[in-house]
Amino acid sequence: MKILVLIGNVPDTTTKIKFNADQTGIDTAGVQWIINPWDEFALTRAMELKEAYAGAISSVVVANVGSSQTEPTLRKALAVGADKAIRIDAEAKDAFFVATQLAQIAGEYELILAGIEASDYNGSAVGGMLAELLDRSSVSAVTGLDLKDDKLLVTREIDGGNQHLLCTTPLLAIVQKGIAKEVRIPAMRGIMMARTKPLEVIAPVESSYATSIQKLELPPTKAACKMVAEDNVKELVRLLKEEAKVL
Amino acid sequence: MSILIYTENWDGKFKKVSFELASYAAALAEQTGKQAIAVSLGEVENSELEKLGQYGIGKIVTAQDKRFATLDNKAITKAIAAAAKQVQAEVIILSHDNLGKAIAPRLAIRCNAGLVTAVTGLPESLNPFIVHKNVFTGKAIAHIKIEKEVKVLTLAYNSFGLNEKHSSVEITSFDPDLTDSDFSMEVLDTTKVTGKVLLNEADIVVSGGRGMKSADNWYLIEELAEELGAATACSRPVSDEGWRPHDEHVGQTGKIISPNLYFAFGISGAIQHLGGVSSSKVIVAVNKDPEAPIFEAADYGITGDALKVLPELIQAVKDTKNQ
Ligand SMILES: Cc1cc2nc3c(=O)[nH]c(=O)nc-3n(C[C@H](O)[C@H](O)[C@H](O)COP(=O)(O)OP(=O)(O)OC[C@H]3O[C@@H](n4cnc5c(N)ncnc54)[C@H](O)[C@@H]3O)c2cc1C
Ligand SMILES: Nc1ncnc2c1ncn2[C@@H]1O[C@H](COP(=O)(O)O)[C@@H](O)[C@H]1O
Numbered sequence: 001m002k003i004l005v006l007i008g009n010v011p012d013t014t015t016k017i018k019f020n021a022d023q024t025g026i027d028t029a030g031v032q033w034i035i036n037p038w039d040e041f042a043l044t045r046a047m048e049l050k051e052a053y054a055g056a057i058s059s060v061v062v063a064n065v066g067s068s069q070t071e072p073t074l075r076k077a078l079a080v081g082a083d084k085a086i087r088i089d090a091e092a093k094d095a096f097f098v099a100t101q102l103a104q105i106a107g108e109y110e111l112i113l114a115g116i117e118a119s120d121y122n123g124s125a126v127g128g129m130l131a132e133l134l135d136r137s138s139v140s141a142v143t144g145l146d147l148k149d150d151k152l153l154v155t156r157e158i159d160g161g162n163q164h165l166l167c168t169t170p171l172l173a174i175v176q177k178g179i180a181k182e183v184r185i186p187a188m189r190g191i192m193m194a195r196t197k198p199l200e201v202i203a204p205v206e207s208s209y210a211t212s213i214q215k216l217e218l219p220p221t222k223a224a225c226k227m228v229a230e231d232n233v234k235e236l237v238r239l240l241k242e243e244a245k246v247l
Numbered sequence: 248m249s250i251l252i253y254t255e256n257w258d259g260k261f262k263k264v265s266f267e268l269a270s271y272a273a274a275l276a277e278q279t280g281k282q283a284i285a286v287s288l289g290e291v292e293n294s295e296l297e298k299l300g301q302y303g304i305g306k307i308v309t310a311q312d313k314r315f316a317t318l319d320n321k322a323i324t325k326a327i328a329a330a331a332k333q334v335q336a337e338v339i340i341l342s343h344d345n346l347g348k349a350i351a352p353r354l355a356i357r358c359n360a361g362l363v364t365a366v367t368g369l370p371e372s373l374n375p376f377i378v379h380k381n382v383f384t385g386k387a388i389a390h391i392k393i394e395k396e397v398k399v400l401t402l403a404y405n406s407f408g409l410n411e412k413h414s415s416v417e418i419t420s421f422d423p424d425l426t427d428s429d430f431s432m433e434v435l436d437t438t439k440v441t442g443k444v445l446l447n448e449a450d451i452v453v454s455g456g457r458g459m460k461s462a463d464n465w466y467l468i469e470e471l472a473e474e475l476g477a478a479t480a481c482s483r484p485v486s487d488e489g490w491r492p493h494d495e496h497v498g499q500t501g502k503i504i505s506p507n508l509y510f511a512f513g514i515s516g517a518i519q520h521l522g523g524v525s526s527s528k529v530i531v532a533v534n535k536d537p538e539a540p541i542f543e544a545a546d547y548g549i550t551g552d553a554l555k556v557l558p559e560l561i562q563a564v565k566d567t568k569n570q
Binding site (some may be wrong): 011013014015017019026037038095096099116117119120121122123124125126127128129131132133136137138139140141143153154156157158159160161162163164165166167168174176177178208209210211212213214215216217218219222223225226227228229230233234236237239240241244246247 | 255257262318319320321324343344345346348349350351352353354355356357360361362363364365377380381382383384385386387388389390391392393394395401431432433434435436437438439440445447451475493494496499500501507508518519522525528529531532542543544545546547548549550551552555556559560563564566567
């Protein structure tokens with residue numbers, strides 16, 4: 001089985017957001033880029049599976065749709081242990097565009113892992129779109145993934161509980177936290193090896209956008225926090241009841 | 248042309264989010280002069296379906312097939328797409344929960360539609376069609392234009408609220424035209440969270456962080472939650488430590504919630520935590536460090552020891568109830 005892990009390239013989660021001149025994107029000056037947190041979990045789990053089932057899993061490949069600026073992120077994924085990286089050379093402006101690009105390379109992988117969302121535009125879109133484009137089954141909110149004979153044992157969160165499923169391949173699993181305990185950090189050896197691993201660059205196919213960002217703005221600023229003394233908890237309850245009207 | 252919502256059921260009952268979706272669709276229908284229609288999949292009794300009429304839904308199309316209970320993403324997508332075609336849906340809306348997030352992108356491809364997830368209000372413009380949502384995990388708001396004729400949206404929790412608007416409902420069944428091969432997954436077992444208020448749906452959430460010191464102190468969080476009819480939540484290190492289950496963790500990598508009232512006990516207010524809770528209507532923080540960043544996001548605060556404040560707060564809430 002070959003596993004494909006989709007890798008989003010996003011600003012570090014502590015980044016202060018500044019907008020570009022026309023306010024349709026962010027000012028990328030000084031931004032630290034990271035592997036989208038959920039994709040990092042997915043990659044970690046893929047590596048764990050490959051180690052546990054060396055006979056059954058032949059390779060773990062990572063793919064990203066992005067400009068050459070995303071290559072350090074892909075190199076990091078290689079350093080974590082992926083065998084090969086593929087970059088589709090186009091700016092990732094919209095989930096539909098990204099999914100149609102990925103569809104050209106993803107079909108041959110029996111198992112595709114995507115994250116539940118990218119921490120930039122919080123789309124929760126690419127994984128599901130790709131599954132539909134490939135006409136294959138998908139499971140979402142996956143918190144556990146294992147091999148069982150020639151099938152996949154999947155744990156997923158549903159709205160109000162959890163489920164264990166037995167799924168056949170090909171499958172696209174959309175993962176969330178819980179899928180791996182702790183993410184892997186590249187070791188020195190991994191970083192050295194990553195330099196010699198293949199990073200293939202592919203030209204994009206003709207596609208279009210389904211959405212476009214008209215404007216970004218900052219959320220409204222909050223009024224100052226009203227402080228209540230520690231020994232006056234009753235007053236807090238009164239304020240919540242009478243002023244905020246939420247009790 | 249119509250506005251179509253997908254109303255999920257849980258053992259034949261709708262959840263609050265379905266009524267919020269209905270309220271949203273009714274308002275959008277009014278704005279656009281179209282009809283608000285719901286699609287329901289699986290076994291739901293008419294008396295339950297009719298409840299959607301209290302929130303302005305005029306028509307329901309249903310496929311009473313019990314195979315939908317496996318929540319197979321591909322099959323559900325096909326079925327909603329078939330319903331959308333039948334009622335000529337122009338806007339299709341799902342809730343931004345686990346199932347909605349799983350289905351909406353598939354549906355967008357199937358219906359050749361444009362998708363925006365987790366929208367936080369009615370469109371600000373219909374032509375062009377522009378909606379807004381939080382991006383960068385609450386650090387910015389994006390106004391997004393959908394370029395396609397058909398639109399698929401998911402609605403962020405508690406961002407619209409409930410609006411009663413009585414309407415008589417016409418219930419018809421439709422044939423989603425599915426075969427057994429459309430249902431490919433085998434459900435081994437399902438564990439349900441019972442007797443607890445669901446985190447995503449709760450009006451009030453009581454949450455604790457590392458400042459709660461140990462899992463043994465959580466009875467205080469649970470007792471306050473119980474008094475208030477609230478759900479419980481926690482910060483990420485708390486679930487990492489195993490003090491609380493993973494599905495209670497809120498924040499950037501956990502659940503994103505927007506209750507009317509969020510209590511943060513012993514939570515520092517890291518940016519990744521705030522990403523999951525900053526759209527709560529009112530935030531109350533109790534932290535012994537007056538400089539903790541949580542106070543910048545909070546509306547009301549107490550500088551103090553959570554373990555001392557909690558018992559008093561529980562008592563104060565009890566007292567106001569008895570008044
Ligand atoms: C990629 C990434 C993603 C992340 N995602 C999330 C996420 O989704 N959710 C999340 O929560 N975190 C997330 N984090 C972690 C986040 O950065 C913080 O480390 C975390 O939120 C801190 O949790 P805390 O506030 O419980 O603990 P701490 O930061 O340790 O804060 C404890 C607080 O309790 C106070 N305190 C101590 N004792 C008491 C007492 N007796 N009474 C009252 N107050 C007391 C202290 O003053 C302090 O402010 C993420 C981090 C990264 C890098
Ligand atoms: N540009 C991209 N290249 C490769 N995969 C992506 C890209 N953008 C998003 N993804 C994948 O899709 C998931 C959901 O992203 P999104 O739909 O943008 O929220 C991410 O967790 C990634 O796994």
